Amino acid sequence: MDRLRWLWSVVCCAVRVDLSFRGSWLLNVVSRLSQFAISVLFFGLIYGERTEIGGVSWHDMMVVLGAFQSVIALSDMLTGGVRDISSKVEDGSLDYDLLKPIGARLVVSVGRVQITRLFEVFTGIVVAATGARSLSSPVDWAAFGLLVCVGAWIKYCLSFMLHCSAFWFIETYGLYGLFDQVFDLARYPMAVFRGLTRILFVYVLPVAIVANTPAVALLGRPFGDLLVLALAHATAWYALGSFLWTKAICRYTGASA
């Protein structure tokens, strides 16, 4: 109950912070949505008059893009706080999070909810729905919703693990930039990843499956093997992240505070 009340106050705070500069907030929302529109426009221009590229139809592509947008926005909306871990470790303000009566991992993860990004989640769903047309059943939609959450969870786990590196290294911003760019590859359909890149981005780093799995589900195609793979990744990366977090907290002295 305490946790729920705390979460609710975090959400209220986030809304207030977002709306404190309304003009800036609006520009921010518009520009984020436009960035997604640019991405859709790029693929639209490449497809041009063609209906299919490399076995992927334009409609399938739209579903993948929509799923990608929803996964990334959902993950960043709820767990954007992980991006602050390194600065908190650097200036010692992590001490305040550790002193709170709620689990420190939860506090640092959801401490900075970005409600604004809900618009992006919805935009992603709208684009995916446009691509799927009326071919998807309610069951497909339910599977899509669930798998978007799994994708967002995988992204959070990987991002959390990466930001934990701040306990050992200083100036790791380049590494976070690299992670964001690698995750941007999730917008491409599975057919793009072949040979070595398939092994790397499907089995080692689950970049290719976070958006493609919900997309396949929404299109009503069999997704059992992808689901198993996604759940295995979600569990494994969470466990590894928890292990690293425990090690990191044991190492943290708050000396920089």
Added chain:
Amino acid sequence: MLRYVADVLKLQIRRSTLYRANLYFSAIAELIPLVGLLLYLGGAFRGVASINGYSDVELTTYYFLGFLLSGWVPTVWYEVGLNIRTGDLNTYLLRPPHYLVHFAVRQLAVSLVYVVIVGSLGILVCLAFPGRVTLPPNPGNLLLSLAAALMAFQLAYQLGCLAHLSAFWLDDLKGILSATYLLQTLLSGQVFPIDFLPSTLASVTKVLPFAYIYWFPARVYLGTTAAQQLQGFAVMGLWIIVTGLALRALWSKGLRVYHARGG
């Protein structure tokens, strides 16, 4: 003055190369979207000779040049707006060189470091995707595209500063900066060549300054007519003058309302 500039340049190069692993990660981060694109375009060109007038080699080279330019073209740091808002600008106002010159030199140092790293990563890309990146039709195009890249640095810096100077009047810059970033992303040719747009829209975009940051230097490299080059350089030069004058006017107006209240 020259000694000051040289010292700032040297200091910033040292500062930028202080955390080398961080630097390499940042450079590799720029490489990832290019690799993704090349993998995707490999499939997109199967069965077709060209997409919107670009052959596979031309489009690959275009994005490759975009990757090199991304290391060179400055992204004006949040520090500029922050200095104005927090009052740290005072320190710089007391120094003889102009604040914006001081920052331009620092940006140049960072770009020089990045260009070396991004360039060496570029060689790896050429080896990984053999035959997909081409040389310019003649050495003249290479020289002209280098000149265009130099001018693109100046133009991008001035455009970035114009957005940041709004900190004299605004308390929160996030909105205006993300809007500028968006305009630059869409209209500079970074995501797709301007020629991909419908002809009317492409003509309008070619009059705006953003197209001269990525699209024009890359287009000159790939080969254009002398008339197109002349027109492009003229429009680019004009924008550098216009944004330079706007920057000067905004700076002097901004200083009049600046209270250093955060300092």
